[in-house]
Amino acid sequence: MAVVQPVNMSLMDVSKIFSLLQPKEEDEDGEQARALNDAVGADDAPLLSQLLAQEKYQRCINAPSGWGVPVTPLRTAAALGHLKCLEVLLEHGAEIDVLDVKAQTPLFTAVSGKHLDCVAALLKAGADPNGSQYNNCSPVLTAAREGDVDTLRELLRFGAEVDVRPKVPEWASNATSCRGPLYISAVYGHLGCFKLLLLHGANPNYNCTDEKMLARIKQPKTVVEVCLRYGCGVEYIQLLVDFGADVYLPTLIIDKTTKQNEALLLLLRERVCPKTLMSQARLAIRRHIPFADKDPAIDSLDIPLVLRNYLKHINAEPE
Incomplete structure (x- = not known):
């Protein structure tokens, strides 16, 4: 049986490995990308606007930067919940569904961080409410797991599956x-x-x-x-x-x-x-409404309020 020898690494070896993860200092575009990310990290929207007014910074708006795993400025703004910076980046044409190394979109990170205002801003700007097809998780799954009803409602309002x-x-x-x-x-x-x-x-x-x-x-x-x-x-x-x-x-x-509880007894x-x-009629009516958000269509029906509420599952069955 082969014996695996432990690898001895000096402090210098470790330093070299970490240095490889850092952006190159001589890369001018890298410096500008870092400047954008630093402004976002500091939640300094005025500075971010000043930088993006210059062509050399605008050119790097979608460039990933940062120590370790590089990320774009929009990804940073979404993850930190810095709404003003996120809005500035969107106004200047930042790629809205750009992926990080985990195939996560900025929307996904905003949902994970429970930043509802950023989630709403990204969705209004056209972000895919389903996230990336390359990521096994999705914004809806994340919101459901965390019990974040408000975020989940916003995702569903914009057509999430x-x-x-x-x-x-x-x-x-x-x-x-x-x-x-x-x-x-x-x-x-x-x-x-x-x-x-x-x-x-x-x-x-x-x-x-x-x-x-x-x-x-x-x-x-x-x-x-x-x-x-x-x-x-x-x-x-x-x-x-x-x-x-x-x-x-x-x-x-x-x-x-x-x-052995009420739930099992109810099912039996x-x-x-x-x-x-009445219950069968409600199921049939809801199935024939072609929209995911059925409430507006139900509200337009010329029927008593108690019946509209029943169709929306708001109150108990009307007497």
Whole structure:
């Protein structure tokens, strides 16, 4: 058996490695790019505007810089939540969906940092609400995991997808790869995000609409099963029922890990009791509204307020 000898590195060797990660001092464009990033880091929007008024700095607006992993000024502004600087960069034509080494867009980093004002500014300027196709995570998944309802609402308002998109080759498909924002919000116990996703059309059964992916997975878990497994409250199961989940779909295996609670009892009761006519009518009407944000269309209907609220899942079933 071969013996792996430890590598002895001197302080000088370590210094050389770190020096390779630093920008070249003699690179004039690098110096200007660093100046832009430094202005953003200091949240100095007036200085940033002065620099970008000069052609030599404008030329470097999308150039990555910085020690270690270089990033663009827009990426820095989004990550730090420096709104004024972010707006200055956008006004001067910064590339809005530029990727860093992790295939993360500025929008993704703004969502991760919970900088709602920066998220809104980027979306209004045309940022892709779904982030990068090369990143397995997405802004919506991140907001759902963090329970950031306001950010999630803003992303969905600009057309972000609520169901998971396949980002891996077919041969790499597995149960985890088809778990979308609805799964994540349930697992982390974020009821507000859970309901918001359903309101915007999330699939209540698998939170994945890619049939090929589901077909490759031996036993894909339904959202109902996930909610029961992680001990989600009865409110989660009730919402899934209200939004049309197939209560007969999951094969329930009741064992020691299954929580014997109201949620399970509700599901079993729904399996023997048909939906009310009112509930079925709500599902049919919402399915025929072609928009993800259905509230404006519902508000335009010439029906009593109590019925409009019922269609929007605001109040209980009208008497």
